[in-house]
Amino acid sequence: xxxxxxxxxxxxxxxxxxxxxxxxxxxxxxxxxxxxxxxxxxxxxxxxxxxxxxxxxxxxxxxxxxxxxxxxxxxxxxxxxxxxxxxxxxxxxxxxxxxxxxxxxxxxxxxxxxxxxxxxxxxxxxxxxxxxxxxxxxxxxxxxxxxxxxxxxxxxxxxxxxxxxxxxxxxxxxxxxxxxxxxxxxxxxxxxxxxxxxxxxxxxxxxxxxxxxxxxxxxxxxxxxxxxxxxxxxxxxxxxxxxxxxxxxxxxxxxxxxxxxxxxxxxxxxxxxxxxxxxxxxxxxxxxxxxxxxxxxxxxx
Numbered sequence: 001x002x003x004x005x006x007x008x009x010x011x012x013x014x015x016x017x018x019x020x021x022x023x024x025x026x027x028x029x030x031x032x033x034x035x036x037x038x039x040x041x042x043x044x045x046x047x048x049x050x051x052x053x054x055x056x057x058x059x060x061x062x063x064x065x066x067x068x069x070x071x072x073x074x075x076x077x078x079x080x081x082x083x084x085x086x087x088x089x090x091x092x093x094x095x096x097x098x099x100x101x102x103x104x105x106x107x108x109x110x111x112x113x114x115x116x117x118x119x120x121x122x123x124x125x126x127x128x129x130x131x132x133x134x135x136x137x138x139x140x141x142x143x144x145x146x147x148x149x150x151x152x153x154x155x156x157x158x159x160x161x162x163x164x165x166x167x168x169x170x171x172x173x174x175x176x177x178x179x180x181x182x183x184x185x186x187x188x189x190x191x192x193x194x195x196x197x198x199x200x201x202x203x204x205x206x207x208x209x210x211x212x213x214x215x216x217x218x219x220x221x222x223x224x225x226x227x228x229x230x231x232x233x234x235x236x237x238x239x240x241x242x243x244x245x246x247x248x249x250x251x252x253x254x255x256x257x258x259x260x261x262x263x264x265x266x267x268x269x270x271x272x273x274x275x276x277x278x279x280x281x282x283x284x285x286x287x288x289x290x291x292x293x294x295x296x297x298x299x300x301x
């Protein structure tokens with residue numbers, strides 16, 4: 001019997017939490033009978049995977065403009081996901097893939113269609129919240145949740161006994177952060193020592209669901225009392241070629257409207273992220289969508 005070939009489908013080229021999880025997984029993979037293969041667009045993530053000896057299949061996913069009409073968005077979503085499922089299905093046949101692993105909504109839909117059209121085993125890795133329609137109308141062979149509370153959506157749909165699943169919490173290598181911990185280990189009394197703080201930071205993709213408007217609103221309140229505090233936002237938009245800087249432009253406008261031009265800095269994409277945490281005093285993640293984000297674990301470390 002040959003190796004078990006597992007195709008990991010990722011739709012973005014930048015490195016975020018899900019991509020960090022994959023790279024950590026490759027570092028810890030000890031089973032010589034498993035051959036991981038990554039399908040994703042060219043970019044930093046593909047380069048990082050190749051550096052670890054992973055075979056990468058370049059693939060550019062088709063997306064829609066988020067400003068489109070609601071009905072048109074759903075029609076385009078369905079059309080492009082079916083298109084992708086057949087294109088990736090041909091790749092699966094060519095590489096003789098045994099198992100498909102997906103990590104986001106688009107990937108889950110594509111994986112389920114591949115399961116139907118090509119009879120391949122599919123595993124969903126549930127990192128974020130998803131709409132109920134995904135669980136109701138699409139079915140994988142197995143689901144892995146990174147947080148126990150995410151199972152409640154299956155329970156609300158009465159699907160808990162109709163789906164196979166387990167919970168596998170995220171983890172990181174804390175040794176990577178031991179040499180960069182430069183701040184005091186004692187608990188921080190914010191009320192007395194805020195004036196000594198200099199930098200508050202956010203690390204993650206630039207998405208409305210990440211709560212960045214809340215971050216900016218909070219910043220506008222803080223600088224009224226502590227005008228020397230600086231706020232750094234690290235990250236980029238998730239689909240640069242589709243959004244075309246729309247959300248970044250919105251954030252810049254919001255920063256100006258709140259009078260934060262001198263206090264808030266959009267730092268762009270930074271990798272590796274270990275250096276970021278050594279340059280900020282407080283890390284904030286105001287996200288509405290997370291389950292067990294890798295960036296929280298990294299900030300704790």
